[in-house]
Each structure stands twice: as C-alpha cells, then as structure tokens.
Amino acid sequence: MTPERDPPFRPMAVLLPLRPREPEPLPRVTTRHGLLFVTAVLLIATVAHAQAPDAPAAAPAAEALTQAPATALTVIIKWLPLLMKGFLFNILISVLAMALGTVAGLMLGLAQISQHRWLRQFAWVTTQFFRNAPWLVLLFFAMFMIPYQFTVFGYVIPFPDWVKAIIGFGLPVMANVAELLRGAIRSIPNGQWEAAESLAFSRNKTLWLIILPQCVKRMLPPWMNLYSLITMATVMANLVGVSEMLTLTAEVHAAEGGRPELLAPLYGFAMLCFFIYCWPIDRATQYLERRFHVKT
Amino acid sequence: MKAPIGAPAAAPWTPDQPIVSIRSVRKSFGALEVLKDVSFDVRKGEVVCIIGPSGSGKSTLIRCINALVPIDQGSILVENQEVNDPALDKLMLRRKVGMVFQQYNLFPHKTALQNVMMAPIQVLKQNKAEVEERARSLLAKVRLTGKENSYPGELSGGQQQRVAIARSLAMRPDIMLFDEVTAALDPETVKEVLVTIRELAEEGMTCILVTHEMKFAREIADHIYFTDRGVIVEHGPPEEFFANAKDERTRAFLGQIL
Numbered sequence: 001m002t003p004e005r006d007p008p009f010r011p012m013a014v015l016l017p018l019r020p021r022e023p024e025p026l027p028r029v030t031t032r033h034g035l036l037f038v039t040a041v042l043l044i045a046t047v048a049h050a051q052a053p054d055a056p057a058a059a060p061a062a063e064a065l066t067q068a069p070a071t072a073l074t075v076i077i078k079w080l081p082l083l084m085k086g087f088l089f090n091i092l093i094s095v096l097a098m099a100l101g102t103v104a105g106l107m108l109g110l111a112q113i114s115q116h117r118w119l120r121q122f123a124w125v126t127t128q129f130f131r132n133a134p135w136l137v138l139l140f141f142a143m144f145m146i147p148y149q150f151t152v153f154g155y156v157i158p159f160p161d162w163v164k165a166i167i168g169f170g171l172p173v174m175a176n177v178a179e180l181l182r183g184a185i186r187s188i189p190n191g192q193w194e195a196a197e198s199l200a201f202s203r204n205k206t207l208w209l210i211i212l213p214q215c216v217k218r219m220l221p222p223w224m225n226l227y228s229l230i231t232m233a234t235v236m237a238n239l240v241g242v243s244e245m246l247t248l249t250a251e252v253h254a255a256e257g258g259r260p261e262l263l264a265p266l267y268g269f270a271m272l273c274f275f276i277y278c279w280p281i282d283r284a285t286q287y288l289e290r291r292f293h294v295k296t
Numbered sequence: 297m298k299a300p301i302g303a304p305a306a307a308p309w310t311p312d313q314p315i316v317s318i319r320s321v322r323k324s325f326g327a328l329e330v331l332k333d334v335s336f337d338v339r340k341g342e343v344v345c346i347i348g349p350s351g352s353g354k355s356t357l358i359r360c361i362n363a364l365v366p367i368d369q370g371s372i373l374v375e376n377q378e379v380n381d382p383a384l385d386k387l388m389l390r391r392k393v394g395m396v397f398q399q400y401n402l403f404p405h406k407t408a409l410q411n412v413m414m415a416p417i418q419v420l421k422q423n424k425a426e427v428e429e430r431a432r433s434l435l436a437k438v439r440l441t442g443k444e445n446s447y448p449g450e451l452s453g454g455q456q457q458r459v460a461i462a463r464s465l466a467m468r469p470d471i472m473l474f475d476e477v478t479a480a481l482d483p484e485t486v487k488e489v490l491v492t493i494r495e496l497a498e499e500g501m502t503c504i505l506v507t508h509e510m511k512f513a514r515e516i517a518d519h520i521y522f523t524d525r526g527v528i529v530e531h532g533p534p535e536e537f538f539a540n541a542k543d544e545r546t547r548a549f550l551g552q553i554l
C-alpha cells in the first residue's frame with residue numbers, strides 16, 4: 001500500500017492540466033470518393049482508348065509492320081500474374097504493418113494513461129511525434145535509419161526493404177491506434193470508473209474488465225478506416241524500391257515499350273485493384289458505425 | 297493530508313456505536329471549499345436523508361464516506377475504521393459501503409445478471425454458482441425477474457437503477473449510499489425505485505440518501521440534514537424538521553421545493 005492520498009485514477013483528472021485536443025478524425029473514405037474514383041478511372045480509360053488508334057501511326061513504321069501493338073487489355077492480361085503478385089505484396093505489407101502498429105499502438109495508448117508520470121509523458125510525446133509526421137517521411141525514416149541486418153548473439157537477422165517498409169507504415173499506425181485508444185478510453189463516462197471503484201474493483205481490473213471492453217466497439221470503425229488508408233498508402237513503398245504493385249506497373253509499362261497510351265489503363269488497373277479491396281472495408285466500417293451508434 | 301498522528305488502532309465496532317461517524321470534515325476543490333466542518337453520526341439501521349440546494353456539497357459528502365473523494369481534514373469512521381487512513385484496506389471499506397449513483401452507471405457491455413455478478417466474482421472471488429443464485433434472487437427482490445439477460449440499453453431508467461441497487465447489494469454491504477438516485481428518472485418510474493429503497497430500509501439496512509423527494513424523505517427518514525454551501529444548516533427528525541424549520545435558508549429551500 002502506498003501512502004498516496006491522491007484521488008484514485010480518473011482518466012479525466014489525469015489529463016486536466018494539459019487537456020490535449022480531441023483526436024482529430026482521420027480523413028474518411030466515403031462512397032462518394034469511391035464513385036468519383038470509378039468515374040475517374042473510366043474517364044482515363046476512355047481517353048486512353050480514344051488515343052489508341054493514333055498510336056500505331058505514331059509508332060515507328062518497322063515495328064508497326066512486324067506486329068500490331070497489343071491492346072491495353074491484352075497487356076494487362078499478359079502481366080496479370082505479376083501485377084497480382086505485386087498487389088498481394090501491398091496487402092501483405094498493409095496487414096503486417098497494421099498488426100505491428102496495432103500491437104505497439106495499444107501498448108502506447110495504455111502507457112498514455114499509466115499512473116507513472118514519466119511513462120505517460122514519454123508515450124504522449126511519442127504519439128504526438130509519429131502522428132504529426134508525414135507517412136512518407138516516416139517511411140524514409142524507417143528505410144534509412146534501420147540497418148539492413150541485425151546481429152544478435154551471433155545470429156544475423158536480415159532486414160530487407162519490405163520489412164523496413166512494414167515498420168515504416170507501422171509507425172503511423174501505432175501512433176494513430178494509440179490516439180484512438182486514448183480517445184476511446186476518455187470517451188467512457190467517468191461514472192464507469194466510479195461505479196467500479198465503489199464496487200471495490202482495482203484500477204487494473206476496472207481497466208481490463210470494464211473500460212477496455214467498451215473501447216473495442218468504439219475503436220473498431222476508425223481502426224478499419226485506418227487500415228483502408230494504410231493499404232492505399234502502401235504504394236508509397238515504390239519510392240523506396242520495394243517491388244509492390246506500383247513499382248511493377250511501372251516495370252510492365254517499360255517492358256511494353258513505354259507506350260504512353262498504356263499509362264492510363266495500367267495505372268487505372270492498379271487503382272481498380274485497390275478500390276475493389278478497400279471499398280468493401282469502407283462499407284463495413286460505415287455499417288458498423290451506424291449500428292454501434294444506434295445501439296449505445 | 298495526513299491521517300491523525302498516533303491515532304489509536306481502531307477498536308472493534310459494536311452495534312451500540314455509530315456505524316458512520318463524521319467529524320469536522322473539510323474538503324476543497326482547489327480554491328472552492330465544498331465541505332466546511334461537517335459532522336454527524338449515523339447509527340446502524342438508521343435512514344438518513346441529506347437535502348439541500350444543488351452545489352451545496354451533498355454528493356461530495358456522500359462520496360467521502362466510501363473514499364471516492366479523499367477529505368482534507370477531519371475524520372470519517374465507518375465501523376470504527378478511519379476511511380482516510382492510507383493503511384486502510386479499501387476493498388474492505390467498499391465491501392461494507394454500497395453506492396448507487398444518479399446516472400445508474402451500469403456496465404453497458406454486460407447483462408443485468410452479469411452486472412450484479414461481476415464484483416462478487418471478480419473482486420471477492422466468490423463461487424460463481426453461488427453468486428449467480430444470489431444475483432438472481434436479488435434481481436427478483438428488485439422486481440426484475442425476467443430481465444436477467446437484458447442489457448442496460450434495453451432497460452428503462454427505473455429498471456436500470458434497480459439493477460444498480462441489486463449490483464450494490466450483491467457485495468452484501470452494511471451501509472448503502474444513494475446519491476439522488478431518482479433525479480434522472482421519469483416521474484412514472486421514480487416510484488418503483490423508491491419502493492425498493494423503502495423495502496431495504498424496512499429490512500434494517502443503514503441508508504444514507506441524498507434526495508429531492510421531500511415526501512419520500514419525510515416518510516422514510518429517521519433523521520434529515522439540510523446542507524447549504526458546505527455546512528449543515530439544520531437537522532432533526534422529519535416531523536420536527538418539516539414542521540418548524542428555524543433557519544431562513546431552510547425555509548426558503550423548503551418553500552421552493554414543496
């Protein structure tokens with residue numbers, strides 16, 4: 001028993017002097033974005049198609065004689081396995097970054113409400129730092145600050161670029177999840193803590209049995225939205241040389257002679273893949289949001 | 297804020313002594329002095345009502361009794377144990393003192409039955425089957441048979457408040473604190489909660505109530521305390537208190553509310 005006479009922990013009271021601003025909502029992916037996106041893809045594809053007939057004329061005569069240039073569709077079908085492999089790689093990076101970031105973020109979020117002052121402050125600064133850094137900067141940060149391998153007890157643990165990319169994307173996930181958790185905990189009415197306290201629950205029991213279970217529901221929709229955003233952001237990994245879908249799309253384009261009329265269909269296809277993957281997640285997010293809103 | 301230096305080890309409590317003894321309690325929130333030298337005793341089985349204008353410190357006072365709010369000065373003894381003694385086992389205190397809140401504060405992710413069972417199982421580590429049996433009979437006692445598996449969100453305010461009472465009773469407290477437990481209820485459901493409290497009081501439960509239900513207070517209370525701005529202005533048995541309030545502030549308050 002510590003001779004501490006401070007009032008028992010209350011999430012509000014702890015944060016009273018600082019009162020950090022409410023976590024800002026992440027940009028929301030909405031159905032409207034989706035529709036705009038589809039329209040854009042269709043437009044681009046149409047334009048590309050309209051340009052296509054001109055292409056052979058512009059192409060060198062010799063090439064035009066030997067073979068008719070492949071249409072966009074045949075190019076995509078031809079390279080489909082490779083492009084899909086790239087896309088799966090994006091998914092892999094996003095899933096692992098999300099898993100890593102979520103675990104780290106939950107710990108960081110809990111540290112933010114710790115009773116140890118220094119731990120709380122450290123967690124707060126860490127969260128603020130990673131939350132307010134551009135994702136691309138964090139990606140570069142992870143790429144160039146982390147060595148390509150670690151030696152632990154004589155074992156060499158390699159850190160290839162894609163692992164570093166996972167860490168790079170995991171960092172903003174971590175900070176955002178930490179903030180989501182802190183916001184969710186804060187949104188639980190103080191009366192829950194008081195009721196638990198009056199029933200002789202310890203602080204830890206209150207947190208794990210009463211507060212956190214209520215947070216799951218509140219965190220799920222924004223967490224899914226975060227996943228959507230991270231998935232779409234994984235294409236940034238092409239800037240640091242990871243062979244993800246966008247990198248491969250560029251390579252395919254080059255392999256097909258860099259014909260400008262292929263640009264729009266190829267990148268449009270990449271966009272479509274992401275859209276098909278992220279859109280249902282977004283719909284589910286909105287559904288859950290509505291459902292939870294009605295229920296609680 | 298230290299416990300009185302050299303305070304004698306608490307003598308075992310005997311029923312002829314006050315079960316709650318409040319002496320010269322002071323409490324400030326920052327510069328705001330909310331309790332200024334409050335003293336009173338509650339005997340076992342007694343029903344005490346605290347009334348007074350809002351902001352007069354009633355909630356703070358009642359929360360001090362189960363150490364939800366630490367006091368600055370004075371002493372609060374519950375069964376001869378100093379509530380603010382840092383060495384006091386808070387678990388023991390909170391087993392003895394149950395509390396019901398204005399906003400019910402049920403755990404929304406648990407059913408009515410689970411709400412009642414949670415503390416005895418998780419905190420007191422009691423046998424689950426026994427606790428469940430007791431929880432069911434407590435819910436029956438507050439007339440909620442059939443609502444065991446309902447979530448708080450599916451219950452009316454009055455039903456939720458009765459679950460909250462059952463939840464407190466599941467810890468088998470010696471004293472119950474009620475902080476304006478009907479203030480958030482629809483007028484139709486106020487009565488069902490008051491009936492429950494009355495039954496408890498009739499069974500001999502020691503009750504300390506903060507309430508605005510004057511008629512109820514008059515019927516149920518053994519003693520009434522009127523507080524204003526952190527002091528007990530006037531007190532007495534209900535007949536006397538309501539019949540001839542002497543203080544100007546009491547009369548003004550009663551005049552407003554009756």
Ligand SMILES: Nc1ncnc2c1ncn2[C@@H]1O[C@H](COP(=O)(O)OP(=O)(O)O)[C@@H](O)[C@H]1O
Pocket residue numbers: 325328330348349350351352353354355356357
């Ligand atoms: N935790 C707190 N921090 C700061 N001020 C508080 C706190 N709790 C109560 N107060 C203040 O103390 C005063 C008395 O409050 P309270 O005990 O709730 O009165 P009542 O229950 O009689 O309406 C009010 O002015 C209130 O704003």
Ligand SMILES: [Mg+2]
Pocket residue numbers: 354355356475476
């Ligand atoms: Mg009050």
